Amino acid sequence: MKNMKTIYIFGIFVALALVQLFIPAQMIWGREQVLKEGIAYKFKTRPVDPNDPFRGKYITLNYKLNSVETKDTLWTRNEDIYVKLSKDSLGFATVNKVSRSKFDVSDDFVKAKVRWYNSREHKVNFDLEFDRYYMEESKAYDAEVAYVESLRDSLPENDTYAIVHVKNGEAVLADVIINEMSIKDYVDKENKE
Amino acid sequence: MNSKLIKELPELVRNDIISEEVSHNIQKYYEGKGAATPNKLFLIFGVLGAALIGIGILLILAHNWDDFSRSIKTIIAFVPLVIGQLCVGYALVKKKGKTWKEASGTFLFFGIGISMALVSQIYNIPGDFGTYLLTWVVLSLPLIYLLKSNALALLHVVFLTYYSCEYGYGLGSYNPSPWLFFPLIFAVLPFYFNLLKQDATKNMVAILHWILPLSSVIVMGAFIKTEWEFLPLIYIILFGLIYNIGSSSLLKKERLRRNGYLVLGSLGTVILLLIMSFKDLWTELSFEILMNTQEVYMVVALFVMAISVMLFSFNKSEKEQSNLFKYVFIAFVVLFFIGITSPGIATIGVNILVFALGIIAIKKGTDGQHFGVLNYGLLIITTLIICRFFDTDLSFVIRGLLFVVIGVGFFLANYIMLKQKSRKEIRK
Numbered sequence: 001m002k003n004m005k006t007i008y009i010f011g012i013f014v015a016l017a018l019v020q021l022f023i024p025a026q027m028i029w030g031r032e033q034v035l036k037e038g039i040a041y042k043f044k045t046r047p048v049d050p051n052d053p054f055r056g057k058y059i060t061l062n063y064k065l066n067s068v069e070t071k072d073t074l075w076t077r078n079e080d081i082y083v084k085l086s087k088d089s090l091g092f093a094t095v096n097k098v099s100r101s102k103f104d105v106s107d108d109f110v111k112a113k114v115r116w117y118n119s120r121e122h123k124v125n126f127d128l129e130f131d132r133y134y135m136e137e138s139k140a141y142d143a144e145v146a147y148v149e150s151l152r153d154s155l156p157e158n159d160t161y162a163i164v165h166v167k168n169g170e171a172v173l174a175d176v177i178i179n180e181m182s183i184k185d186y187v188d189k190e191n192k193e
Numbered sequence: 194m195n196s197k198l199i200k201e202l203p204e205l206v207r208n209d210i211i212s213e214e215v216s217h218n219i220q221k222y223y224e225g226k227g228a229a230t231p232n233k234l235f236l237i238f239g240v241l242g243a244a245l246i247g248i249g250i251l252l253i254l255a256h257n258w259d260d261f262s263r264s265i266k267t268i269i270a271f272v273p274l275v276i277g278q279l280c281v282g283y284a285l286v287k288k289k290g291k292t293w294k295e296a297s298g299t300f301l302f303f304g305i306g307i308s309m310a311l312v313s314q315i316y317n318i319p320g321d322f323g324t325y326l327l328t329w330v331v332l333s334l335p336l337i338y339l340l341k342s343n344a345l346a347l348l349h350v351v352f353l354t355y356y357s358c359e360y361g362y363g364l365g366s367y368n369p370s371p372w373l374f375f376p377l378i379f380a381v382l383p384f385y386f387n388l389l390k391q392d393a394t395k396n397m398v399a400i401l402h403w404i405l406p407l408s409s410v411i412v413m414g415a416f417i418k419t420e421w422e423f424l425p426l427i428y429i430i431l432f433g434l435i436y437n438i439g440s441s442s443l444l445k446k447e448r449l450r451r452n453g454y455l456v457l458g459s460l461g462t463v464i465l466l467l468i469m470s471f472k473d474l475w476t477e478l479s480f481e482i483l484m485n486t487q488e489v490y491m492v493v494a495l496f497v498m499a500i501s502v503m504l505f506s507f508n509k510s511e512k513e514q515s516n517l518f519k520y521v522f523i524a525f526v527v528l529f530f531i532g533i534t535s536p537g538i539a540t541i542g543v544n545i546l547v548f549a550l551g552i553i554a555i556k557k558g559t560d561g562q563h564f565g566v567l568n569y570g571l572l573i574i575t576t577l578i579i580c581r582f583f584d585t586d587l588s589f590v591i592r593g594l595l596f597v598v599i600g601v602g603f604f605l606a607n608y609i610m611l612k613q614k615s616r617k618e619i620r621k
Contacts, residue, residue: 009339010285016335017278021271023332024308028267031316055310055325056255058317134314136259173317184259 031172038167039108041085041093043128045162045176046147057140058132059183061162061176067118067125068095075117075124083126084109085166092161098124102169110164110171130164130173135184142187146178149190199223232292239296240344247273247303254311263315270311277301281340298342302333323360323371330356330377337384343397346384347404353377354408361415370416370487378408389443402444403453406435410457420488422478425469426529427491432461433522434499440519441506449565459518463550463573466525470543470580475536496526517553521546547577555606562614567606575599 044064068083075081084096085108103109112126135143147160163175176183202216211219250273261269280297283289306329313320330352337345357371385401392398413431417424436458438444444452468474503519524546532539551573558567578599582592 006285006288010282012335013282013285013339016332016339017282020274020278020305020308020332023328024270024274024312027309027312027316027318031318054251054255054306054322055313056257058257058314129319130317132319133317134257137256139259173319 030170034165034167034170034172035174038165038170038172040174041087041108041164041166042091042161042177043093043164045160056134057137058134059140059143059176061131061133061173063128063131063162065093065095066115066127067123068098069122070098070124071122072124073117073119073122075114077114077116079114081112081114081124081126082109082169083112083128093164098126105168108166109169110166111169128171130162130171133162133173133176133183139184139187142191143176143183146183146187146190236292236295239292240299243296243299244303244344244348247300247307251303251307251310254307254314257314266311266315270308270315274301274304274308277304281336285339294340295342295344298336298340299344299348301336302345302348305329305332321359323356326352326356326359327373334377334380337381341384343388346381347397347400349381350378350401350404350408354411357412357415361412368415368418370418371412374412374415378405393447399447399451399453402447402451403457406438406454406457409435410461416491417488420486423488423492425465426526427488427495429462429465429522429525430492430495430499432458432465433519434458434495434502436462436518437499437502437506440516441502443506462518462521463547466521466543466547466550467573467576467580469525470540470547470577472536472540472584475532475539478532478536516557517546517549521550544577544581547573551577559606559610562610562617564607564610567610568603571599571603571606575603 043061045061046064080100082099082102084098084103085093086096088094097103110128110130112128115125115127117124159180160176160178162173163177165172165174178186181189199220202211202219205211206213206216254269258266277297277300281294281301284293284297309325309328312318313325330349333345334349336342337349353374357374361368361371385405388395388398388401410428410431413427414424417427435454439452439454439456439458444454447455449456499522525543528539528542528546531542551570554566554570554573556570558564558570578595587595
């Protein structure tokens with residue numbers, strides 16, 4: 001009888017352990033699919049440096065793509081908004097259309113949160129969700145500095161951008177580029193100089 | 194303490210205070226008692242060690258090592274989790290002792306956090322800190338029951354509180370309420386009741402007596418979103434509820450320092466009433482009551498709970514019936530609604546309430562010969578008088594005299610009680 005109880009408890013524990021393994025594994029699997037098969041877009045951005053108590057340093061990306069003209073005036077704060085993307089001649093992401101519901105699977109779209117509706121300019125402002133880029137502790141602040149300095153060196157404005165893979169409405173931030181170089185390598189190079 | 198006593202034994206024998214035999218017996222008694230202690234210490238250090246190692250690994254990984262490739266980082270993400278799971282599995286199958294279960298469970302708890310943190314870093318997952326904490330708490334909740342682990346119950350309450358604050362408090366009125374706090378805190382109650390039933394004298398029980406009410410006090414404010422005027426009302430009822438739980442038959446026999454409900458409920462009530470004893474607060478409180486708000490529902494739900502607990506723990510003894518601390522929240526609710534139209538009456542009412550609470554505490558202190566409670570009562574009245582200095586125009590002479598009177602009062606009350614106590618002891 002006592003043995004049976006142990007077997008039960010152990011059985012439940014094994015099930016729990018599998019769930020504990022499944023959650024991170026599923027997080028990985030979904031993202032790997034997007035990275036492998038998704039289409040890469042470039043988003044113009046500006047990095048700043050905050051941090052998270054357990055997950056470490058990251059930079060927050062403020063995207064230039066954050067509003068679109070729309071006749072719909074009923075947008076409320078924190079509402080989900082789906083943004084259908086297209087590319088301009090240089091490969092940067094632009095807004096094609098916005099909607100309250102998901103677009104077709106064949107379209108490239110991302111989910112965002114509405115910030116506010118500007119009734120004077122008839123524009124809805126939104127925040128793209130992929131705004132966190134984790135960086136090595138020593139580099140996050142330098143990345144912000146490097147960005148400010150790259151502005152001072154009067155590099156072309158579209159020189160800082162994020163590469164984001166998009167598939168079925170899922171987006172994974174793959175890299176941040178300054179001056180045609182991954183921000184990690186850029187900071188390394190700046191530090192060496 | 195006992196090692197000092199054992200060292201003294203030969204001297205006591207030499208001076209014929211105790212016999213050789215008694216000395217031998219004392220030594221034997223403490224040796225037998227000592228055998229149980231290292232085990233307990235080992236348990237505490239095991240849990241502390243596991244927790245520190247877990248947090249350490251978490252922080253080391255938060256450095257976000259660029260030198261590792263994505264696949265290596267992914268493997269590292271699972272290593273602490275799997276090690277934790279293997280240890281817990283081993284402890285369960287081999288029916289290992291308490292120490293094993295507590296320590297391995299604690300390590301697994303942090304293993305779960307580590308793996309999710311690392312995956313977030315590798316894939317730049319935007320989820321905010323609150324969601325991360327919530328997933329962590331939910332994934333480790335069943336371990337409390339599987340391992341019957343005290344440490345995990347404690348970690349659960351602490352991290353749940355952390356999550357609720359992270360999710361519910363924030364600038365702006367756009368932060369949602371952390372409703373999941375309720376089901377998740379209720380989920381730990383069966384474990385708590387079981388512990389109470391088995392052995393209420395355990396230290397762990399006392400820790401939970403403190404941490405559970407404290408957690409609810411910390412989190413409650415996160416449910417107040419727009420109608421801030423209800424804050425004093427919600428908190429006074431919460432403190433009333435906590436106090437009534439603390440004075441129910443379940444906990445009444447606990448010593449004061451183990452009964453967090455009673456202490457927190459009483460202190461919270463008094464501090465809040467002292468704040469509300471200022472007239473300015475009431476005059477600024479004029480507002481329309483919007484019935485259909487979350488805050489009103491909270492008030493009603495808490496009030497029903499507090500009244501039920503009060504009636505459930507109703508004691509026929511006259512001494513308990515006169516304990517104003519139990520009913521003061523009802524009086525405040527009445528005053529609150531009077532205060533909307535006539536702030537003056539509410540202010541006077543609250544001042545009377547605080548004064549009465551002070552007197553009752555002094556009486557309880559003298560009746561029970563408890564210096565702590567006696568001085569608590571004196572302190573309540575002193576603070577009330579000091580508060581009134583701010584909004585009344587008294588001359589310096591009168592203020593000075595009042596302080597001298599209070600000082601003499603403190604001295605006399607303690608002196609008289611000390612005398613009484615020593616007289617009683619002599620009589621015995």
